[in-house]
Amino acid sequence: MNFEMLFVFVLLFVVVALFVSDKVRLDVVAVGAILALLLSGLLSPTEALSGFGDPVLLLIAGLFIVGEGLFKTGIAFAVGDWLMGVAGTNELKLTVMLMLVVAGLSAFMSSTGAVAIFIPIVLSLAAKADIAPSQLLMPISIAALLGGMLTLIGTPPNLIVSTQLEREGLEPFSFFSFAPIGLVILIVGIVYVVIAKKYLLPNQSSKGKTKRKKQTLKDMVVAYNLEGEMLRLKLDNASGIVNQTIEEAKLLSRYNTMVIGIERNNLLIPVRSSTKLKSGDFLLVAGAELALSSLYTNEKLEKISIADYQVKRIKKELGLAEVMMTPKSTLISNSLIDLNFRQHHNLTVLGVKRMGKLLEEDFSNVALEFGDTLLVAGAWKDIALLQEVSDDFLILDLPKELEEVSPNREKAPYALGILGIMLLLMTFNLVPSVTAVLLAALAMVITGALSMNDAYRSLNAQSLVLIAGMLPMAIALDKTGGVLFIANALVEGLGDYGPFALMAGLFILTSIFSQFISNTATTVLVAPIAVAAASALDVSVYPILMTVAIAASTAFATPVASPVNTLVLGPGGYKFIDYVKMGVPLQVIVMIITLLAVPVLFPL
Numbered sequence: 001m002n003f004e005m006l007f008v009f010v011l012l013f014v015v016v017a018l019f020v021s022d023k024v025r026l027d028v029v030a031v032g033a034i035l036a037l038l039l040s041g042l043l044s045p046t047e048a049l050s051g052f053g054d055p056v057l058l059l060i061a062g063l064f065i066v067g068e069g070l071f072k073t074g075i076a077f078a079v080g081d082w083l084m085g086v087a088g089t090n091e092l093k094l095t096v097m098l099m100l101v102v103a104g105l106s107a108f109m110s111s112t113g114a115v116a117i118f119i120p121i122v123l124s125l126a127a128k129a130d131i132a133p134s135q136l137l138m139p140i141s142i143a144a145l146l147g148g149m150l151t152l153i154g155t156p157p158n159l160i161v162s163t164q165l166e167r168e169g170l171e172p173f174s175f176f177s178f179a180p181i182g183l184v185i186l187i188v189g190i191v192y193v194v195i196a197k198k199y200l201l202p203n204q205s206s207k208g209k210t211k212r213k214k215q216t217l218k219d220m221v222v223a224y225n226l227e228g229e230m231l232r233l234k235l236d237n238a239s240g241i242v243n244q245t246i247e248e249a250k251l252l253s254r255y256n257t258m259v260i261g262i263e264r265n266n267l268l269i270p271v272r273s274s275t276k277l278k279s280g281d282f283l284l285v286a287g288a289e290l291a292l293s294s295l296y297t298n299e300k301l302e303k304i305s306i307a308d309y310q311v312k313r314i315k316k317e318l319g320l321a322e323v324m325m326t327p328k329s330t331l332i333s334n335s336l337i338d339l340n341f342r343q344h345h346n347l348t349v350l351g352v353k354r355m356g357k358l359l360e361e362d363f364s365n366v367a368l369e370f371g372d373t374l375l376v377a378g379a380w381k382d383i384a385l386l387q388e389v390s391d392d393f394l395i396l397d398l399p400k401e402l403e404e405v406s407p408n409r410e411k412a413p414y415a416l417g418i419l420g421i422m423l424l425l426m427t428f429n430l431v432p433s434v435t436a437v438l439l440a441a442l443a444m445v446i447t448g449a450l451s452m453n454d455a456y457r458s459l460n461a462q463s464l465v466l467i468a469g470m471l472p473m474a475i476a477l478d479k480t481g482g483v484l485f486i487a488n489a490l491v492e493g494l495g496d497y498g499p500f501a502l503m504a505g506l507f508i509l510t511s512i513f514s515q516f517i518s519n520t521a522t523t524v525l526v527a528p529i530a531v532a533a534a535s536a537l538d539v540s541v542y543p544i545l546m547t548v549a550i551a552a553s554t555a556f557a558t559p560v561a562s563p564v565n566t567l568v569l570g571p572g573g574y575k576f577i578d579y580v581k582m583g584v585p586l587q588v589i590v591m592i593i594t595l596l597a598v599p600v601l602f603p604l
Contacts, residue, residue, distance in 0.1 A: 019576040030469020051471035062437035063116035068458035069444035071120035089129035099143035106147030137572035149182035157523040157552035161545040224351035233301040247273040257287035323393040347378035414447040510551035519552040543602040556583030
């Protein structure tokens, strides 16, 4: 062992120790590793900084953007609604279903892509079911790795060992050669995760209980004494308000009811003072039961029932917010009618509080004062714009439902098409995976599925810097001969103890190195050594290489072991030790299954 190799091993030990201690941010440790390799002269600046231009880094960055596009267009919520419709809010069912779906996708496409697609879906499901995201995100990253064990194309190590067989003049593994043992490991893995996650993963929903609970739409309605009905009323030529504007109809002053939305040609349109009411319109009105009854009786409006799916749609289109007049507000001393509030902001004021008490009279004619709070209703997009009017309003509260609003819902078909094309390109290897993902990310922005600002915000800087910092470590290990040194020593030391000991040794070696460097690079280095060892012991190479391939997919125990682990690091709020606690026992379980099942399926 030369000095350079020793230095890299010591540096790797220090990096891992800092990761485990959680005393220093992971990305700071990664940058420190880059500087150490630079200052030592082991790597050139180009080699040390190569991680920032590595295809893996660009692949993950692109997938962050694609995932955000699915979030902004509502696709993530739609899938989440479907899963919740099947599994309800039962955490056990949700965990099992998520793991099965992600594993199934990972068997035929990039596991990184599968996890990136499901991160926003999981966050949505967790919010709806009141489950900590940390209880669902690591399970899907584990499922993605387990799913890669099911098919030949599930993960690169499978292809590498199959190619190694061809180089030796042997029949390569078939597409489903990995499936029998992969299915056993997947089933056992799901059972393990369901049981272990309650004890080994952080449950962040139990933290921060002293924080103010975010109000829901219902909470806001109750606070302003608006618990009356919301009705859907059809307007026709028999009504006296047809062809009148909202301002001319004076429904608030005449009937004490508020029009919060107008359905026209199956579209919800903004309610402005100048909006003219037309025959065939459906008015969404809110108010007390007696007031509403008076409205539709006197104005000859037909009461139409609101189906459940329409309620869901209305909640996704229309919302509420509570705002307060600032001392510098230009609205002070003016009434809502004088300000033409609805026309300027496309929002309806449903109630006004002064000194914490509701104004019972017709508040539309009352001059506003500093400190007044207004409950406003309208399209979510218009409510979001209120946050930019900081001189006039202070946003006191936005409902919890805003988190589930998809501002670019109309772009959902584009996002789905982009996702489908990306998956096809990756599945059939028509272009390199990184090319397919970057094309998809660019298409998301060009089609308007999300803005450039949203795209930049979607990038998880900590995860990207962590990956960029650890990739040069793999270069240093390879350049100094460190990986080859350990591999040869292990094989030579265990060869005399028979094939089972060799299989166990190769599994441990491959699994350990896969926690810190690319499992693809690890398999490339270990596969030829495994073939040579099998030949020396005069045993079949098939079970030996199958063991190496499975071990390479057990990258559960560190956040840098696999891109799927890094993807969930930030959203799940995990620490390094969380991966160790959850991953190491699963590695041991997979190793035991492999040592028992592989020789049965592929005799030595």
